[in-house]
Amino acid sequence: MNVTDFEVKAPGGGTARLADHAGKVLLVVNVASKCGFTPQYAGLEALHRRFADQGFAVLGFPCNQFAGQEPGDAQEIATFCTTSYDVTFPVFAKIDVNGPGADPLYAHLKASAPGMLGTRSIKWNFTKFLIDRSGRVVRRYAPTVKPEAIARDIEALL
Template sequence: MTTVYDFTALDIAGREVPLADFRGKVLLIVNTASKCGFTPQYGGLEALHEELGPRGLAVLGFPCNQFAGQEPGDAGEIANFCKLTYDVSFPMFSKIEVNGPAAHPLFRWLVEAAPGVLGTKAIKWNFTKFLLDRNGQVAGRYAPTAKPEAIRPAIEALL
């Protein structure tokens, strides 16, 4: 059985990170963008990271430019924006694609494990969130409109 721990991804600095490094944690995996109407959710994601991280939550951000070109920057620009604007301290990864033939394998697995409304596999927009349990299995998928604080009860139930 595949789990999130079977994947690797490049962090924002370009280093390969085995997601097995997060074994035993509850994960909130989010495709992000710096110039999106949902970008202020970085603040809520950071609050979850700070408040629930000590209890075992890890928020993982994956920038994506597939939705209206809302993440045009390079890795350095993305990292600076996240730090300076939202003081993001949770792990950020290199820009990826989440849909189509070039989609990162992690996101291909996530959408198979947790299809969207009416069974759709595609991610519809930035800030789609996937919640994973401590065993590396998908426990829920949340729309971009779901604010981080609204899914806190689901996160706490897994902690």
């Protein structure tokens, strides 16, 4: 399987097909509106706008598993993203990234690109996964890695 084989929860209910992003380089990120890393939304949006015309997209997945840092519902999250950071990249429905209820996409991402010392769990919000045009996970980035630091890796895949 590759990333574009998955269906994910749409913010308004139902599902969205990641196949709609087939052939693009993707940066998949678990996001939150009340996290110390939340200002990374600005950098993620800058990457999205900078490379979108070359076949790149950021995909955001809100998660409330880390200290309750994403308490809002789909509408509150959407409003926050657009009014606070002018986000234009897709932000999907809130999901779990760890534990027995982890979204299947995240189970795949974690298995494909384990973290430090081979750990599979996501340690915090704003963990990032870079996906190549064929849907393969290329690299995992810690939450502390700023989006602008990933630009060269994105360019290499474009």
